[in-house]
Amino acid sequence: MPDDVLTSTLLLGLLGLLIGSFLNVVIHRLPLMLERRWAAECAELQGEQPPDQPPLSLTTPRSRCPHCGHAIRWYENVPVISYLVLRGRCSECQARISPRYPLVEILTGGLFAWCGWQWGLTAAAAVWCGFAAAIVTLAFIDWDTTLLPDDITLPLLWAGLCAAALGFSGTALPDALWGAVGGYLSLWLVYWGFKLLTGKEGMGYGDFKLFAALGAWFGWQALIPIILMASIIGAVIGIGIKFVGQLREGGYVPFGPFLALAGLTAMIFGPMAILRLFGL
Structure with a gap:
């Protein structure tokens, strides 16, 4: 494999792992954000105030363990590696982390790497x-x-x-x-x-x-x-x-x-x- 093809494959593969970590957030939060939007629109049509809820976006709040609320530190959020180091468990409460998180990261990284191999940078x-x-x-x-x-x-x-x-x-x-x-x-x-x-x-x-x-x-x-x-x-x-x-x-x-x-x-x-x- 020529050096430039190898370089583009590796670079885009690494980028894909990072993007895959973000996609996990989108997959989880976007439906919740849409539900809030629809609830607010329904309340507005009925002349009511939308329910008061804490802010939710793709960046706010920080990612947390759904079981104990532990805020995930940056070094606990390194794609794939953190999952392996933590052995698939929360560092605070030891609850199991779904293997789908590294799966999405690996899948996205693999697809990005393939794009780099096929088309370069x-x-x-x-x-x-x-x-x-x-x-x-x-x-x-x-x-x-x-x-x-x-x-x-x-x-x-x-x-x-x-x-x-x-x-x-x-x-x-x-x-x-x-x-x-x-x-x-x-x-x-x-x-x-x-x-x-x-x-x-x-x-x-x-x-x-x-x-x-x-x-x-x-x-x-x-x-x-x-x-x-x-x-x-x-x-x-x-x-x-x-x-x-x-x-x-x-x-x-x-x-x-x-x-x-x-x-x-x-x-x-x-x-x-x-x-x-x-x-x-």
Whole structure:
């Protein structure tokens, strides 16, 4: 491996570990912030005062142990290493720390490293690192809450169009534009067809927006491979969850994480490789 490729891979990999640590905060706090925002809007519409709560943002308050409230020191927050040194436990109360925290850090670091290996220290690597970070965040938030926040999906869609216009994503702008349109409309039609036939909602509007964003990044040609991959992964995992009796109340599994996984697969292997994987 040439020295410049190795350097860019290592640098972006390390940056990804740091970004992954921040993404853990976003995954946890953004849904809570949205709930507060919605509660305040509802109170305002009813002519009431919103509930008085301590400030909450992505930076305030400092990260704390959810069990004992211990404020996490900076050296206890070093990606992956702190988890290993602490043996996965809070230094104060010894409560277990979820292994998902280092998992998100390692996943983000690996994706950033791959971008560095593929594109070096370039604008293309930067935009695809941003894509990967957004997709990881959306996948985990949707899995936890069944929410795909507009705060992430809509900027991701516009970023895909802008990256195409600037020539950073490798997708032509017309293909990106029609990919966004086709991604949104296709799932919108499926949603309404299913609702008219069954009277039930099969997915949320966030799925339309995420698929539109993927269309903006990869072009309309990638829509069928991505939805095929997402559907197969979702079916396999859904059957597995049902088999072990871990389905949520209502018997549903969010679709967003499978769209996200298909999007990352398309980023790494290319959309057409997904079709070849299935012999198409």
